[in-house]
Amino acid sequence: MFTSTNNIRTEDDVNAEHVESIADFYAGKSVFITGVTGFLGKVYLEKLLYTCKDIDKVFILIRNKKGDDVGKRIEKLLDSSVFSRLKSQRPQDIKKIVPVYGDMDKSELGLSSEDQERLINEVSVVFHVAASVNLDADLRSSMATNFFGTSYVLKLCHRMKKIKVFVYVSTAYCNSTLKVLEEKVYPVQEELEEVLKYLEEPHLDRDRVKKLLNGRPNAYALSKALAEHYVAQNHGDIPIIFIRPSIVISSSKEPVPGWVDSFQGATALITAVLKGVNRVIYGNKNNVLDLIPVDYVSNLSIVAAARVKSSKEVTVYNCCTSSIKPITLKELASQITRRKVEDKQRFLFLPTVFFSTHWLVVIILTFVMQIMPSFIADQFLYFTGNKPMYMKIQSKVINGRNVLNYYTNNSWVFKSVASRRLLDTLSLSDKRLFPCYPSDLNWDKYFKTYFDGIENFLLKK
Template identity: 50%
Template structure:
């Protein structure tokens, strides 16, 4: 089935319905409630925390799970967090906002999240909404560590939710790539790639090689997506009475508007590869120019999570936070938009489906010029740097090869229906419909954000 056929079949344009008189606004839902967030110090977590405090000003307390760090108190860790530029507009609006945030010392990979009995009792009595944002996002981290953090941590968070006195919503941030065997990803629960009991039994073995792990993965590209798929299954089978939401973002990228246009603080995802391609360090990609690159701005993910919790019902609901099903961006279009960012740019990428060709082209177009440039630097008494860049680029590109050489259509019908059901004010405050993204403008914002926040260039 082609993209056009899929789009015509059931990806209709959603229009906002009349808001009922009993409608409760998103900020009003959070008024007087306390929230617990894991991963509040990560890329998505910081955007989420800032937006929640900025747009839901009457939230009572936000508890964030933070690992213990020698030499710093929990309060000092919170102060360090709020000193980042991402919180500047919030502090201008509310200079006392930090007082609403309380650090909970713990560790996602430890039973019971490693939190103290007193803190656990506090959460059980005070919290109404839980956002599980934290995860180990390194694709090729040690297998057991990934399972312990991304599956075990999810288990511990859900167990906490099941004991919370007045739980209104549990929101789990998954990934759209946890079911890569599906060419069209629907907003529903899929069978797991393996039984969790089978995986745990496998981990008890004294030794396991890469071949055994690959066999266990089946069609999963890496341990991160594999663990996320298992975590979804665990939630579906064990959420019980807890009102639960699973949100599946695709490739989370720089913010579109909030809290700062183009804000990004990590080279993960597509950011590193986009930067290298824009600056000429990368000239070759595995895949076809017509393949979809499913980017989603980080503020859209944060907004959808906040809104979904506010409108949560008793049944398990899945929301894909993706763009390819309703507003697709191809790799070729991405390159074209890059060339619109600067007048002096001529970004040119060669696409190939052949790994041997990828290696050959990389050698002639990237490795050889980098080696030559480093030789020149050495001769002139300067430190070489271009081969080091190529080494890092190779690692990043290898991690993304699977995603650039495949293409998926990720439906976002539930997400768009949810957005359309909001009042005009809530839709303006919490934008999260992917059809509103103008890719040409966004890629400019993205690259300018990379330059400003990661490469520290001044305009």
């Protein structure tokens, strides 16, 4: 059992009672959020509106699509179940959402002059959440959104008259060549100069790109590291916060327990194992897979912005569990097995996940345990007059698993000292409203919520 330390009243709690509450910081202020249509961005939007009742406006960047009606696009966004409590309890606050049309890949974000003026005159807090998170994306497209897009947002911030803080949501894996990651900015100046020079060339050579990655797993990680460096070097007097989440998964409690909106990353792999279509994982079973519920990420970001101090230094927060509540691949597999047993699912053998750090062994086991059964099942469907489908499913499952091989075959420790100190600045009421440090996370309870969320929000669709 895991026990919470957040219910013990300490001297820090007593002192925190006399500081400004998180909601009070946002009262009367306007916020600008990028990436609001994404998984994490939706949670930011809902949490700010629901908990900070006196917030003035929340400007959201929406990609400009010709012929699309503004109202319909917002309606589609708010149709997500993540906004259910806000719509049922305080529907009037939805009117605080102000869409501005633009494009992360364009200079000045593709914003109209009118929208730029509104943002420049009214916004105090910026949450830059938008990113190209495709781990298979090439270097040019990753840099377009993650690096150049970030530079456009920062330039806009420099023009904002009321700017108090710029929060950049990065990734814990942007410097993954190190095994212990601290809450600091790592230098990449030489890498940045080399990449920018290379992008001027008309054609990108795969071997040269691999050299530019310098041990990182993909262009996503490199582009996020370079964006961090750019912001750190060019923020001027704007207070800067970097939030570095690890692998973001479904919500723990808010706004809806277990909420998840897409088969991406770890959720895709976990669902495949849960449903028995993936039985082989490349990696050591004792490796720690750093998972973090999405509501911890949004809460940490919102709290960090409210506690920012003017400084030339960038404040970095690792939003991770490896140094606080680590969970191994073996323990994750055990959670999945337990779920199957509790659900009394029928199977000939106890559902098992095979781990190996040898790629040839992974290939052989995948063929025997996944491909052959899928081929046989498709043959049965074909001869009974039904459309084969299992080999197609296997192709997607194996491709999705292979994208994550780097993360399952390695193990890191992400230090969270600054995040722990941030928790001590909160009053007891704000600790309850904004749980942002996962020391209170109970994996047994959480995974039940997570698996329920996968069933309810993804598989039922």
